[in-house]
Amino acid sequence: MSNRHLSLFRAWAAAMLALPALAWCLAALPLLARAEGEAAAPATVNVKPADSPDTPAVSDRALIPTRDLRRIIQDAGPLMYAILLCSFLLVAFLLERTVSLRRRRVIPKPFVTRFLQQLREGQLDRERALDLCEENGSPVAQVFAGAVRKWGRPGVEVEQGVIDAGERVTNGLRQYLRVFYGVATVGPLLGLMGTVLGMIQTFNAIAAHDALGRAEMLAGGIAKALLNTAGGLAVAIPASIFYVFFVSRVDRLVIEIDKQAQEVVNVISAEDLQERKSGAGKSRRASVTTAP
Numbered sequence: 008m009s010n011r012h013l014s015l016f017r018a019w020a021a022a023m024l025a026l027p028a029l030a031w032c033l034a035a036l037p038l039l040a041r042a043e044g045e046a047a048a049p050a051t052v053n054v055k056p057a058d059s060p061d062t063p064a065v066s067d068r069a070l071i072p073t074r075d076l077r078r079i080i081q082d083a084g085p086l087m088y089a090i091l092l093c094s095f096l097l098v099a100f101l102l103e104r105t106v107s108l109r110r111r112r113v114i115p116k117p118f119v120t121r122f123l124q125q126l127r128e129g130q131l132d133r134e135r136a137l138d139l140c141e142e143n144g145s146p147v148a149q150v151f152a153g154a155v156r157k158w159g160r161p162g163v164e165v166e167q168g169v170i171d172a173g174e175r176v177t178n179g180l181r182q183y184l185r186v187f188y189g190v191a192t193v194g195p196l197l198g199l200m201g202t203v204l205g206m207i208q209t210f211n212a213i214a215a216h217d218a219l220g221r222a223e224m225l226a227g228g229i230a231k232a233l234l235n236t237a238g239g240l241a242v243a244i245p246a247s248i249f250y251v252f253f254v255s256r257v258d259r260l261v262i263e264i265d266k267q268a269q270e271v272v273n274v275i276s277a278e279d280l281q282e283r284k285s286g287a288g289k290s291r292r293a294s295v296t297t298a299p
Contacts, residue, residue, distance in 0.1 A: 082227070083234035086201040090238040093190045093197070097246050100186045104253050108180065113260050114147045119267055122151065126274045133158040136275075146176040147264050154271045162276035169268045176264065180257045187250035191243045198239020205232030 080087050106112075122139060125131045131139070133155060140152035153172025157165040209228030273279055 079234055082230045083238060084201060084204065084231050086197055086204070086235055087238055089197050090194060090201075090235070090242055093194050093246075094242045096186055097190050097242060097249070100183050101249055104183060104249075107182075108253065108256055108260070110260070113145060113180065114263055114267070115143070115145050118143050118145065119147060122148075123267070123270055123274075126271065146180060146260075147267060149176050150264050150268045151271055154268055154275065158275045159277055159280060162272060162278055165272045165276045169265070169272060173261070173265060173268070177257070177261050180260060181254075184250060184253055184257070187246050187253065191246035191250055194239045194243035194246065196239070198236045198243075201235020201239070202232040205229060205235065 080091070118139075122131075122136070126136065136155045136158070137152055140148040140155060150169055150172045153168040154165050157168040205228045207228070208231060212228060
């Protein structure tokens with residue numbers, strides 16, 4: 008199975024695993040307004056004197072929902088579904104990148120240690136070293152393979168092979184990171200659009216029904232505006248954090264891969280091979296001259 012197919016399979020598997028996590032992510036939305044809702048609740052209790060004429064009490068329906076997820080989605084309008092889709096993508100690709108960017112998967116230490124040791128001791132030739140790299144298939148092995156294909160060439164050519172393979176590996180490691188950037192950008196815009204639509208609904212209520220001062224007629228538009236804003240920010244903030252985290256992680260991994268690949272260059276370049284051969288020849292001549 009090719010690396011692209013493996014990556015697509017991991018993304019699909021992460022999406023399936025994200026379904027339970029999505030419910031938890033969405034359940035966090037009511038927490039954003041819980042403190043405000045709890046502070047405002049006592050103000051609606053017993054505000055009328057006992058001898059005043061009967062007036063309708065403020066119903067729970069007039070309050071902005073903070074705990075009922077179904078009501079949050081219903082009051083926020085259709086744009087909340089787009090925000091929920093963004094949150095689903097965020098959770099799915101968060102799981103996929105967390106698995107794919109593990110250090111032991113990108114730079115497996117046992118393979119790197121054994122490969123470099125065998126190279127230094129002269130136990131590997133070009134074909135055997137290339138077979139080991141292709142068999143391992145990790146990103147660091149792909150960079151090593153780029154250097155091994157230039158075996159015995161001048162150091163500049165070997166380094167160019169490392170650079171070419173490193174660019175391909177880096178693009179693979181940065182795969183799907185644009186999803187985090189996109190969610191961090193689109194989430195607040197969806198929330199802003201929902202806010203604008205909610206304010207339009209509020210002003211239409213004022214103009215059509217003379218609702219100024221009548222909170223129950225203004226609550227729907229205001230609730231839509233606030234809920235969409237909160238939803239967009241609740242998705243965009245973690246997306247921005249994870250984007251910066253994964254970009255930094257990829258940069259650290261690329262630096263480590265380049266460091267390990269430089270050791271391969273120092274062993275298999277033409278200059279180093281010639282130096283080892285000349286050193287071995289001198290040692291043999293020295294042993295012959297010192298022999299009785």
